[in-house]
Amino acid sequence: MKTLGTLIATYRATLRPHLRWSDTKEYWLDCLAADLGDAPLSSVSAPQLVTYALTSPRSPLSKRYILHTLSGVLSAGVTLWGLQVPVDAAKQAIANLAMQGLLPKARARQTRIADPALDRIADHWAGSIPPEILTALVDTPLRSGELTRLRWRDVDLSARTAIIRDRKHPNGKHGNDQLIPLLGRTASIIGAQSRASEYVFPYKQDYVSQTFRRSAQRAKVRGVRLHDLRHEGISRLFDRGWTIPQVAAVSGHRSWANLKRYTHISPAQLHQLSEKE
Numbered sequence: 001m002k003t004l005g006t007l008i009a010t011y012r013a014t015l016r017p018h019l020r021w022s023d024t025k026e027y028w029l030d031c032l033a034a035d036l037g038d039a040p041l042s043s044v045s046a047p048q049l050v051t052y053a054l055t056s057p058r059s060p061l062s063k064r065y066i067l068h069t070l071s072g073v074l075s076a077g078v079t080l081w082g083l084q085v086p087v088d089a090a091k092q093a094i095a096n097l098a099m100q101g102l103l104p105k106a107r108a109r110q111t112r113i114a115d116p117a118l119d120r121i122a123d124h125w126a127g128s129i130p131p132e133i134l135t136a137l138v139d140t141p142l143r144s145g146e147l148t149r150l151r152w153r154d155v156d157l158s159a160r161t162a163i164i165r166d167r168k169h170p171n172g173k174h175g176n177d178q179l180i181p182l183l184g185r186t187a188s189i190i191g192a193q194s195r196a197s198e199y200v201f202p203y204k205q206d207y208v209s210q211t212f213r214r215s216a217q218r219a220k221v222r223g224v225r226l227h228d229l230r231h232e233g234i235s236r237l238f239d240r241g242w243t244i245p246q247v248a249a250v251s252g253h254r255s256w257a258n259l260k261r262y263t264h265i266s267p268a269q270l271h272q273l274s275e276k277e
Contacts, residue, residue: 001083004044004073005037011073014080019166022145023206028069031058035066041085044074049093053103064103067094111228112235113138117221124218127211129203132189134212134229139184141233141251143168144226145205150190151198160187167252180250 001007008029015021035056039048049070053063071090077083097103118134125131137147146164154163160182167176182190193200201208212226230251237247248254 001077001081002040003037004039004041004070005033007041007077007083007085008033008037008073010081011076015076023204025069028065029073031062032066032069032073036070041077041083044085044089046086046089046092046096049089050096053093053097060103063097064094064105067103111224111231113221113224113228113232117219117224118229120219121212121215121221121224124215125211126214126218127207129201129208129211130189130193131215132185132192133201133208135184136186136189137226137229138233138236140180140182140186141230141237142180143230143252144208146252148199148201148203148205148208150200152195152200153198155182155190155200157182157187157191162190164252178252180252183250 001010012026012029016026035058036052049067053067056063058066067090071088071094074085074087074090077085078087094103098105118138122131122134133147137144142164146167149165150162151165154165156162161179162182164178164180167178190200196202209226216222216224234247234251237250
């Protein structure tokens with residue numbers, strides 16, 4: 001492999017058939033190939049990537065996603081094919097640019113979805129996916145990609161549990177499997193699905209997201225995304241008094257810093273707790 005474009009093509013051909021990644025990731029790989037595909041692998045370095053980010057007309061957030069995607073590609077090049085490339089070049093470039101305030105992070109969303117809004121979206125559902133998937137994503141707040149990758153072999157309906165494979169993790173998700181409880185109505189919803197496929201919900205993550213967006217528009221529920229169902233589900237667990245370790249055992253989060261935005265603690269709630277003491 002002589003160029004970054006060749007590495008990207010090999011990365012796609014080798015890994016996509018096994019990982020079922022989303023069209024969104026394909027889009028960022030397309031952007032990466034278009035912007036940096038002609039670069040010789042021998043030239044890839046943090047300074048070069050900083051220069052790219054400073055001169056590219058793309059938005060700061062797009063450049064962050066492109067560099068993050070490149071980090072995964074470089075890591076695969078070293079791990080799978082033994083390439084002599086600077087595996088941390090993209091991470092170092094992101095850190096450099098972020099320190100200068102030139103590469104902002106996306107703002108964490110705080111959107112919650114009440115049951116009436118969910119019911120309206122389900123009533124205007126516009127797709128072949130069973131609308132019950134909305135309930136499942138709230139009752140057991142998985143990432144939508146985790147639910148669409150869930151295989152029947154990893155589901156135990158009698159115990160109401162499932163193994164979520166390759167959960168997102170700061171140190172790499174491959175092999176990071178977690179046994180979780182299927183809460184609320186999730187087990188019965190899963191049990192009602194067809195077993196014609198090895199997957200419980202045999203749909204692409206992006207198709208689920210697009211169907212949700214179209215249905216929300218038809219229902220005139222504005223400003224919501226599919227991922228907001230996970231936010232709502234996690235927030236409801238905290239509302240019920242679950243502890244951080246208990247919530248993390250379902251959500252897969254590794255730190256309080258990542259979970260605190262779901263708590264929605266108000267001064268009034270703290271007054272109520274104080275008065276109970």
